[in-house]
Amino acid sequence: MSKINVVQAHAVSVDEARERLGDFEQTMGKYGVSLAWSGAQAKIKGVGVSGSVTIDGAQVCVELKLGLLAKAAGVDADRLRGSIERRLSAAFGG
Numbered sequence: 001m002s003k004i005n006v007v008q009a010h011a012v013s014v015d016e017a018r019e020r021l022g023d024f025e026q027t028m029g030k031y032g033v034s035l036a037w038s039g040a041q042a043k044i045k046g047v048g049v050s051g052s053v054t055i056d057g058a059q060v061c062v063e064l065k066l067g068l069l070a071k072a073a074g075v076d077a078d079r080l081r082g083s084i085e086r087r088l089s090a091a092f093g094g
Helices: 014-020 022-030 068-072 077-092
Strands: 002-009 034-038 041-046 049-055 059-066
Touching: 002 077, 014 022, 014 049, 014 077, 022 034, 022 077, 059 077
Parallel strands: none
Antiparallel strands: 002 059, 034 041, 041 049, 049 059
16 A cells, blocks of 8 residues: 655645645546545545545645555556645645
8 A cells, every 4th residue: 555645835724725725626536536525624535545635724734545446557656646746836836
């Protein structure tokens, strides 16, 4: 099982940070992955992937666990980490 952790600093409110994650959430949805929000936290669920998104006053933290099904489907953890980093950087101007 591969683990991916990405932390992105931000200088906006928690509500604004959640709004800025809309494109990230839509992109995840294209791959059958959903985010179930409860306040400033979301559970990530999909076939072969699970994890969470946590927003606080200074950063957004995305944690993913890739299971065997993700690996069998050809998901490369390093490429996925890079993609998430680029999307969060674009969303928060970092």
